[in-house]
Amino acid sequence: MERFVTLAVAVALALSACSSSETNAAGDPADGSQSGGSVPGDRLVIATTVAPITSLVSQIVGDRAEVVGIVPEGTNSHTYEPKPSVAELLSRADIIFVNGLMLEEPTVELAEANMAEGAEIVELGNTVLPESEYLYDFSFPEADGKPNPHLWTDPSFALAYVEVVRDRVSEADPDNADYYAANYDAFAALIDEFDTAMRESFETIPEGQKKLLTYHDAYAYFAANYGWEVIGAIQVSDFEDPSPKELADLIDQVKAEGVTAIFGSEVFPSPVLEQIGKEADVEYVDVLRDDDLPGEPGTVDHSWFGLMVFDYVTMTEALGGDASAIAALDVRNVAPDIATYPQ
Numbered sequence: 001m002e003r004f005v006t007l008a009v010a011v012a013l014a015l016s017a018c019s020s021s022e023t024n025a026a027g028d029p030a031d032g033s034q035s036g037g038s039v040p041g042d043r044l045v046i047a048t049t050v051a052p053i054t055s056l057v058s059q060i061v062g063d064r065a066e067v068v069g070i071v072p073e074g075t076n077s078h079t080y081e082p083k084p085s086v087a088e089l090l091s092r093a094d095i096i097f098v099n100g101l102m103l104e105e106p107t108v109e110l111a112e113a114n115m116a117e118g119a120e121i122v123e124l125g126n127t128v129l130p131e132s133e134y135l136y137d138f139s140f141p142e143a144d145g146k147p148n149p150h151l152w153t154d155p156s157f158a159l160a161y162v163e164v165v166r167d168r169v170s171e172a173d174p175d176n177a178d179y180y181a182a183n184y185d186a187f188a189a190l191i192d193e194f195d196t197a198m199r200e201s202f203e204t205i206p207e208g209q210k211k212l213l214t215y216h217d218a219y220a221y222f223a224a225n226y227g228w229e230v231i232g233a234i235q236v237s238d239f240e241d242p243s244p245k246e247l248a249d250l251i252d253q254v255k256a257e258g259v260t261a262i263f264g265s266e267v268f269p270s271p272v273l274e275q276i277g278k279e280a281d282v283e284y285v286d287v288l289r290d291d292d293l294p295g296e297p298g299t300v301d302h303s304w305f306g307l308m309v310f311d312y313v314t315m316t317e318a319l320g321g322d323a324s325a326i327a328a329l330d331v332r333n334v335a336p337d338i339a340t341y342p343q
């Protein structure tokens with residue numbers, strides 16, 4: 001672990017000293033290819049979208065590839081439109097990993113228009129989830145044709161994502177396939193540990209409390225897997241506030257469900273949810289995150305794992321459970337994370 005950290009610092013320093021398009025090792029054939037496509041001996045260039053995906057990709061590639069995120073943390077990833085300047089990154093990327101499930105359509109369109117020959121876009125969600133298992137709900141109604149895209153908040157899908165990442169980067173960069181495979185194995189062990197701790201903590205939540213009323217409905221697949229019930233989400237598909245009638249119904253529903261807390265998102269402050277909390281006399285917890293990582297880039301908390309530990313400790317404690325099994329986990333990266341996270 002310590003060796004990785006030292007190496008990460010060394011690579012970060014080397015990276016800051018030269019632009020990556022000029023990092024070909026001496027002796028590489030000058031084939032004139034300026035961008036995209038894999039050049040033997042060259043590091044892969046990987047573009048990613050939201051921060052949890054960037055973190056997951058980094059768990060596999062470590063410092064053997066250049067990883068650059070696109071969607072700035074703290075923005076609404078569902079409506080985000082990349083600046084034209086992102087085209088430069090997309091034009092030199094070998095692989096573009098996106099969540100898919102129609103989360104990042106403007107970015108995918110920009111990628112299709114600018115990517116180099118031989119480069120590929122990998123839609124992780126579409127790859128691991130058969131269409132028959134897409135979830136539609138209040139915030140993501142089937143009529144709009146966009147499924148709930150938040151697979152990554154369920155650790156089993158996060159593991160499925162990194163499996164796809166491992167396979168694709170190993171194809172594109174077979175020299176490092178053993179390294180990618182070892183990182184995958186270490187991450188799978190971490191997921192196993194996390195899953196056990198989650199189930200242990202969730203069992204301590206009082207009967208009938210494993211219910212989520214959230215602002216932003218980012219936990220649908222998680223809930224299905226871990227026996228929680230999503231009782232509602234405030235954020236409708238057009239990102240407008242609910243009508244007075246809908247609001248009154250939600251207040252009645254929260255009272256009837258008997259939950260002790262409802263959950264807002266740190267990215268989407270919601271006076272409406274605050275009002276529901278007050279009128280139904282339940283705690284309003286407004287700190288959940290689905291794609292804005294905690295902490296600062298370069299710290300271990302600033303990772304997919306740090307994000308998930310934060311959310312599930314928060315939910316468990318607010319609903320009267322004991323989150324110590326999750327809180328006791330060693331939040332860590334299994335490979336050095338030197339990715340670029342736009343802020």
Ligand SMILES: [Zn+2]
Nearest residue numbers: 150216218290
């Ligand atoms: Zn979201």
